[in-house]
Amino acid sequence: MLVNVIKIGGNVIDNPQKIEEFLSKFSALSGYKILIHGGGKIATKVAEQLGVKTVMVEGRRITDEPMRDVVTMVYGGLVNKQIVAKLQSKNCNAIGLTGADGNSILAEKRKVGAIDYGYVGDVRKVNAEFIKTLLEAGVTPVFAPLTYDKEGNILNTNADTQASSVAVAISKDFKVNLIYCFEKKGVLSDASDDNSVISRLNPELYEKYKQEGVIYEGMIPKLDNAFSAIQNGVNQVIICHADELFDAVELGTAGTSIVI
């Protein structure tokens, strides 16, 4: 059986119309599927109203205890449950999860180095058996970007990495496609030209584009996750625009394919 593992970014989450459209497209996909969503800016807004200061280092949120409560509320509660309720209204039998739920994604609190990220987790073990049970029960897992340790802590976790980890873990039991949806049409050879999509990206081209500065910043960790997935058992990895999910998944006519 094929499973589509789809990651949707925070900028789509933040836009009510965009998320509605995206969820309609997601619901319409045939077969087994899993959604992993990012956080979005609403956590920053809620944190501000609650008097919790947002500190970002290289695009990562420093998650002290008050901020951990905020992301648990916003990602695990508001965003996740709104997505689940909307999917249910579109006849997709979704279930919202953090890594703590059903012991689905165990992580380790990141060690304090030059930077103390606080309650941030690096994925250690995905419970593929439980995810399989849910899929076979006809349920669609929807993961918030939260994991946990065995010590009682919810941990803030990068959704790109979480998507890659889930895809790799279930690839032992299923044929898996991993699709990263974001606000661009794919990996671009010219950041200023949205139509300069690189159709196929292999490790050699990736190195070349990185050295030339064509691929940079946030795209690098995303692509590292993508290559890690394709090198560890995932059948196909695609990076595409959220609007083009159907074309990318069902027709193969959109986005960038990561190949080895």
Added chain:
Amino acid sequence: MLVNVIKIGGNVIDNPQKIEEFLSKFSALSGYKILIHGGGKIATKVAEQLGVKTVMVEGRRITDEPMRDVVTMVYGGLVNKQIVAKLQSKNCNAIGLTGADGNSILAEKRKVGAIDYGYVGDVRKVNAEFIKTLLEAGVTPVFAPLTYDKEGNILNTNADTQASSVAVAISKDFKVNLIYCFEKKGVLSDASDDNSVISRLNPELYEKYKQEGVIYEGMIPKLDNAFSAIQNGVNQVIICHADELFDAVELGTAGTSIVI
């Protein structure tokens, strides 16, 4: 197989030490179990900080759209996921759910009558099949007091009713005990004397105590839920102190038994 369905109230949720103790006791119970938790006062505190006004009518929270977002965050995110993470640390493989998750509890938005309760749901259908799947997969469902309609809305729902509805629904497949844990030792014959526990309460005694004003206010809807459960297939219904969960469930030596 026996399933213990346990409801824990908001006042325990609000007390970090009490909830820790309670969750240790809950984790230690043998066999299949389900936890349903109330909301607690933290929603009111968070609402205030977010500039959302709390309006209560006869002990019920009026849930307009901003308040719905608050309870979704606090009950479905913060409270529910903290409980799940804590249970996991106590070797209880918990999964946090709202009614929307896995279509587990479908409700209907309450019709606007003399009072407009807003996004408040009355339970219509419990997905016993899915709950059974989870239990048989070795997972312990932990329900937040939230349900949903099929129109994309999360609905605020009374946890006592939710517990009763879940217990009745799964009693077709299992032998079910329903245990309401709260801050008193049981139903009291003298509200000022915590040791005046009525050991066994049948419908005739219940009527008598209501007429005499011995049982009043918040105990009445709780007991109506309790009698409804015992009259609809639940094996045993107990009302007890959260501290006495083990004694009530495993020893039968604490709390009030609801009998017919």
